Amino acid sequence: MANQTSDFRTCPTTGLKVHLPAQTLIRINAVTAVVYILIGGILALLVALTRWPAVHLLPADLFYRALTAHGVTMLIFWVIFFEIAGLYFGSAVLLSTRLVGIVFGWVAYLMMLAGSLMTEYTILIGQADVMFSAYPPLKAHPLFYLGLILFAVGALIGCILFFATVIMAKAEGKYSGSLSLVSFGLAIAAIIAVVTIAGGAAILIPTFLWSVGLLSHIDAPTYRLVFWLFGHSSQQINVSAMVSIWYLLAALTVGAKPVSEVFSRTAFLFYAFFINVASAHHLMVDPALTTPWKIWNTGYVFHLAVVASMMHALAIPASIEVAQRKKGYVHGLFEWLKKCPWENPGFSAMVLSFCGFGLLGGITGVVFGTEQIAIVTHNTWRITGHFHTTVVLGTTTAFMGLTYYVIPLIFQREVMMPKLAMIQPWMFAIGVAIFSIAMIAAGGYGVPRRHWDITFAGAPYGFEFSPTVFLLMSVMGLGAIMAVLGGAIYCLVTVGSVFFGKKIS
Amino acid sequence: MAEKKPYDDHVPFPAPGTLVLALMFLAVFIIFYILNWKWLSMVWEVK
Numbered sequence: 001m002a003n004q005t006s007d008f009r010t011c012p013t014t015g016l017k018v019h020l021p022a023q024t025l026i027r028i029n030a031v032t033a034v035v036y037i038l039i040g041g042i043l044a045l046l047v048a049l050t051r052w053p054a055v056h057l058l059p060a061d062l063f064y065r066a067l068t069a070h071g072v073t074m075l076i077f078w079v080i081f082f083e084i085a086g087l088y089f090g091s092a093v094l095l096s097t098r099l100v101g102i103v104f105g106w107v108a109y110l111m112m113l114a115g116s117l118m119t120e121y122t123i124l125i126g127q128a129d130v131m132f133s134a135y136p137p138l139k140a141h142p143l144f145y146l147g148l149i150l151f152a153v154g155a156l157i158g159c160i161l162f163f164a165t166v167i168m169a170k171a172e173g174k175y176s177g178s179l180s181l182v183s184f185g186l187a188i189a190a191i192i193a194v195v196t197i198a199g200g201a202a203i204l205i206p207t208f209l210w211s212v213g214l215l216s217h218i219d220a221p222t223y224r225l226v227f228w229l230f231g232h233s234s235q236q237i238n239v240s241a242m243v244s245i246w247y248l249l250a251a252l253t254v255g256a257k258p259v260s261e262v263f264s265r266t267a268f269l270f271y272a273f274f275i276n277v278a279s280a281h282h283l284m285v286d287p288a289l290t291t292p293w294k295i296w297n298t299g300y301v302f303h304l305a306v307v308a309s310m311m312h313a314l315a316i317p318a319s320i321e322v323a324q325r326k327k328g329y330v331h332g333l334f335e336w337l338k339k340c341p342w343e344n345p346g347f348s349a350m351v352l353s354f355c356g357f358g359l360l361g362g363i364t365g366v367v368f369g370t371e372q373i374a375i376v377t378h379n380t381w382r383i384t385g386h387f388h389t390t391v392v393l394g395t396t397t398a399f400m401g402l403t404y405y406v407i408p409l410i411f412q413r414e415v416m417m418p419k420l421a422m423i424q425p426w427m428f429a430i431g432v433a434i435f436s437i438a439m440i441a442a443g444g445y446g447v448p449r450r451h452w453d454i455t456f457a458g459a460p461y462g463f464e465f466s467p468t469v470f471l472l473m474s475v476m477g478l479g480a481i482m483a484v485l486g487g488a489i490y491c492l493v494t495v496g497s498v499f500f501g502k503k504i505s
Numbered sequence: 506m507a508e509k510k511p512y513d514d515h516v517p518f519p520a521p522g523t524l525v526l527a528l529m530f531l532a533v534f535i536i537f538y539i540l541n542w543k544w545l546s547m548v549w550e551v552k
């Protein structure tokens with residue numbers, strides 16, 4: 001077995017033993033993720049500039065193509081490549097052990113790469129203008145579904161390697177007792193990922209067979225129900241991964257330790273137990289489901305998942321406060337907060353992600369998830385605004401913050417252009433907050449999502465939106481430009497550092 | 506104030522600042538919840 005010490009190096013700052021073959025896999029997955037966020041960001045700009053009525057950049061067909069590509073590239077490829085890198089990091093590196101099955105890690109990577117390229121290609125050539133949700137009877141080219149299936153199987157292999165590594169590390173006595181909280185949170189993310197991928201297979205395989213003509217019919221309501229088993233749980237992978245990264249960044253930036261392990265672990269377990277029931281909030285106006293089911297779900301059950309996030313929201317700042325007070329910042333209620341390392345992009349990204357996810361994403365999620373509200377806001381920009389505060393302001397900003405530690409720890413390079421890196425999370429997060437709030441407000445006036453022209457120019461039946469809507473959509477455009485610039489700086493700093501940063505020996 | 510211990514043994518919660526932040530969060534939550542219903546019902550008034 002490849003367990004020679006020559007396969008390892010010891011990190012000079014953290015003392016962690018880094019398995020070199022695992023390090024290479026982490027690097028390649030992380031770099032691929034950054035390439036995808038770059039592509040997704042360019043598409044975001046095109047989409048946003050089209051929906052800004054004063055600019056209205058793309059023609060209708062290209063708009064829907066860019067929108068499909070943006071959703072798929074960001075929500076699936078950027079996020080999951082980064083998460084796979086995170087899983088290898090959270091198992092092999094954090095446990096100072098070797099990654100089991102390196103060869104399979106490469107197989108997984110190549111499947112994910114081939115699958116993602118296949119899907120991107122079919123979208124690009126105009127054979128899959130179906131949006132990321134791909135509701136039948138919309139039908140895409142078979143390669144679109146096949147690419148997603150390949151990608152998902154690759155990601156599943158990545159999750160299995162994570163579990164195998166954790167189990168092997170335990171057997172080899174690399175850690176005793178229970179897993180560290182961060183690895184535990186990532187394990188929860190990986191468990192939810194397995195469920196998610198099973199849901200994805202259950203719906204994408206039949207749809208693929210339908211697209212090649214082997215199945216004559218796909219039941220649209222069933223598709224929608226099972227699709228959201230996949231689509232909703234995949235967001236919970238993101239939430240669990242993001243919260244794990246919050247704990248990790250709190251530890252790395254201010255030396256915080258969990259105040260109560262039991263409390264935080266319970267909250268993670270809640271995610272695993274109650275996540276799938278919350279998927280009903282995607283189906284609140286679906287005529288195929290009964291009203292009692294909707295009310296039972298949105299009135300009661302889904303709050304159990306919300307409680308878990310609220311528990312983390314208490315545990316994380318408390319751990320930071322306790323750590324800071326131990327350093328002597330004990331004056332008043334908030335000296336500890338003032339004395340935090342705000343100039344460290346790892347820290348600021350964590351706080352921005354945390355506040356954005358909690359205050360904007362969490363509150364709007366709970367409110368819009370209520371059945372009566374969902375009826376009014378379904379398919380409006382309120383929803384698009386809501387999930388940009390969760391998966392972009394929350395998850396993406398947290399991933400960006402972690403990157404500033406991955407560069408020195410895994411790529412062994414210094415972060416270049418530290419001044420730019422310092423402002424990057426602020427620029428990105430504030431830009432996202434501005435455009436998301438503008439979306440949410442415009443959606444309140446009924447502005448639909450996925451709509452090329454809300455002025456209905458030339459249509460037989462028009463509709464006049466309140467003039468406020470046009471102001472809000474311009475604010476959206478400006479916020480989007482700011483966010484895209486923040487994202488561009490992220491790509492510049494990370495790619496620059498990885499290839500040209502000063503080597504750390 | 507003289508140097509103190511990180512937190513007082515008599516204080517049941519070791520992170521009072523966090524407690525205040527949590528209460529502020531709750532207040533924002535309640536306010537947003539109420540305003541949301543009020544505002545939506547104004548925009549989408551059934552005449």
Ligand code: HEM
Nearest residue numbers: 044047048071074075131132391392449450451480483484
């Ligand atoms: C600079 C950052 C970003 C900007 C300016 C931006 C902007 C937009 C805009 C304007 C839309 C179209 C809304 C519509 O017409 O209905 C959209 C849709 C979407 N965005 Fe983003 N976005 C950004 C980043 C992201 C990221 C990082 C993710 C995921 C991690 C993401 C996921 C999505 C999804 C899933 C959709 C929905 C696509 C659909 O309706 O099919 N976005 N975004």
Ligand SMILES: [Cu+2]
Nearest residue numbers: 232235278279
């Ligand atoms: Cu959901």
